[in-house]
Amino acid sequence: MRTNGDRRRGGLGAASVGVGALGVGEVIAAARGDSLIDAIGRLLIDTAPVPVVEATVALSGRHDKVVTRIGVGAGAVAAAVGLGALPPRARTVAVAGVGAGAVALGMRRATRSATTVAGALAAAGVLGAGLSKGPRGLLGSFAWTSAGAGLFAAARALHRDLDRKQDEAIQKVGPMGSLAAVPQDGLEDEQGLSSLITRNRSFYVADVNLTPPRIDPNRWRLAVTGMVAHPLRLSLAELVSDAVEFDAVMVCVHNRPGERRAANGRWFGVPLAKLLEHAIPEAGATRLVTRAVDGYTISLPVEPLRSGQWPGYLVVGVNGEPLAPEHGFPARVFVPGLYGQYTGAKWLAELQLTDDDQADYWVRRGWPSELIWVTPQARIDLATPGRAAAGTTTIAGVAWAPPDGVLGVEIRVDEGDWRPVDLGTELAPAAWRRWRTTIELPSGEHSVQARAIGRSGEMQDGTDRAPFPSGPTGFHTLTVRV
Numbered sequence: 001m002r003t004n005g006d007r008r009r010g011g012l013g014a015a016s017v018g019v020g021a022l023g024v025g026e027v028i029a030a031a032r033g034d035s036l037i038d039a040i041g042r043l044l045i046d047t048a049p050v051p052v053v054e055a056t057v058a059l060s061g062r063h064d065k066v067v068t069r070i071g072v073g074a075g076a077v078a079a080a081v082g083l084g085a086l087p088p089r090a091r092t093v094a095v096a097g098v099g100a101g102a103v104a105l106g107m108r109r110a111t112r113s114a115t116t117v118a119g120a121l122a123a124a125g126v127l128g129a130g131l132s133k134g135p136r137g138l139l140g141s142f143a144w145t146s147a148g149a150g151l152f153a154a155a156r157a158l159h160r161d162l163d164r165k166q167d168e169a170i171q172k173v174g175p176m177g178s179l180a181a182v183p184q185d186g187l188e189d190e191q192g193l194s195s196l197i198t199r200n201r202s203f204y205v206a207d208v209n210l211t212p213p214r215i216d217p218n219r220w221r222l223a224v225t226g227m228v229a230h231p232l233r234l235s236l237a238e239l240v241s242d243a244v245e246f247d248a249v250m251v252c253v254h255n256r257p258g259e260r261r262a263a264n265g266r267w268f269g270v271p272l273a274k275l276l277e278h279a280i281p282e283a284g285a286t287r288l289v290t291r292a293v294d295g296y297t298i299s300l301p302v303e304p305l306r307s308g309q310w311p312g313y314l315v316v317g318v319n320g321e322p323l324a325p326e327h328g329f330p331a332r333v334f335v336p337g338l339y340g341q342y343t344g345a346k347w348l349a350e351l352q353l354t355d356d357d358q359a360d361y362w363v364r365r366g367w368p369s370e371l372i373w374v375t376p377q378a379r380i381d382l383a384t385p386g387r388a389a390a391g392t393t394t395i396a397g398v399a400w401a402p403p404d405g406v407l408g409v410e411i412r413v414d415e416g417d418w419r420p421v422d423l424g425t426e427l428a429p430a431a432w433r434r435w436r437t438t439i440e441l442p443s444g445e446h447s448v449q450a451r452a453i454g455r456s457g458e459m460q461d462g463t464d465r466a467p468f469p470s471g472p473t474g475f476h477t478l479t480v481r482v
């Protein structure tokens, strides 16, 4: 007869075996720079229903990757506890199932790696053996847990080492364009206002990978393939020599008004029109597939890029530096005005010209296949009392309406009349524009809202709408207490 106490100890023992087994898997995968947890996480990201993805993005904000990783780790340990509670024969079958899952994981393009498979199989083996014997008492559980923790630390050290090597390789690539003349818009004195150019380490990160792929810039080549008269294979140095600078804001389709999934950069890239001119697309080539090293794709129509109607770029740097690992080093595609999810892949491996209509990553998951353009949006960064004169409040922020530019920004207090604010100098139509105004507010609590007006006349839509499926709308509302 098993008592409750037995069961609790059994659960603890199985959990400790789970930690130990996962540690074995992590350290083996890490030998080649992979991670079992990240591979499982990517599988979940690739298969989770869109409402689950949307809820995770909305609830975890900037911490979505950490939250996913912790979820995977906790889930794996919980699964070990579940397996531990099974009768021996059922457990053997289930552990074999885990092994089969490991092989399946290694077959997927996004996570394909022999070391990940080896790590997962070893973890399954350790799990099976550990659960059938069971750790002896509390000390046994403690030993398994500490062994697992030690292996996790070893895996982490291996990853740190590879990250350091990647950073060194990126440093060696050298400067990308120049920030020689730091751009100004006349609002430099406003403390607390977003900077005109977002610093590289403040750029938001949004992608389906838990850790960025590491790419050796010396071996990397951009392939231009498919329906072209001249297929190309270009090194980073070759691309750099054709690159030009441009200023533009990149916005994630998940950026609800007031959020910070948007960043303004001085980018360095080769106009796609120029690359296409070299490659010479065949007459029937309608789609340009931007494909990342892990198979992730975003497709764009060829014609407007080829003609230059949409100034798209193959980007190799931002703010004077090469792209950071999490932002797509060594190259990505960016068409200013399209939301990040539709603008082109990071960690680019290939530009393929085609006439097929194979759906992209997010389109297969239920997002529309039509490209989604960024709509005008204004964000309030600060409301500072008494700066200009006693009894007044300075309100300032940023606004964007790429690619045409911001024509005006207006604010209203307590849903009263809209009034225009002062705009900073426009850096470029596709960039964000800073704004500021000083108003008098009677004492008490007030709601302040802002809206942007695009140069094409498009007014920011105040209807509160979630990002899925066609982009967010609404106003940023700030409550100010005077």
Ligand SMILES: Nc1nc2c(c(=O)[nH]1)N[C@H]1C(S)=C(S)[C@@H](COP(=O)(O)O)O[C@H]1N2
Pocket (backbone or CB within 6 Å): 203, 204, 205, 206, 207, 208, 209, 250, 251, 252, 253, 292, 296, 326, 327, 328, 339, 340, 341, 342, 344, 345, 346, 347
């Ligand atoms: N390869 C790849 N490229 C990608 C993505 C991705 O998941 N994988 N995410 C896209 C999305 S949704 C956005 S918003 C931008 C974000 O770029 P950033 O992380 O540099 O800000 O990259 C885009 N390019």
Ligand SMILES: [Mo]
Pocket (backbone or CB within 6 Å): 206, 251, 252, 253, 254, 340, 341
């Ligand atoms: Mo995004």
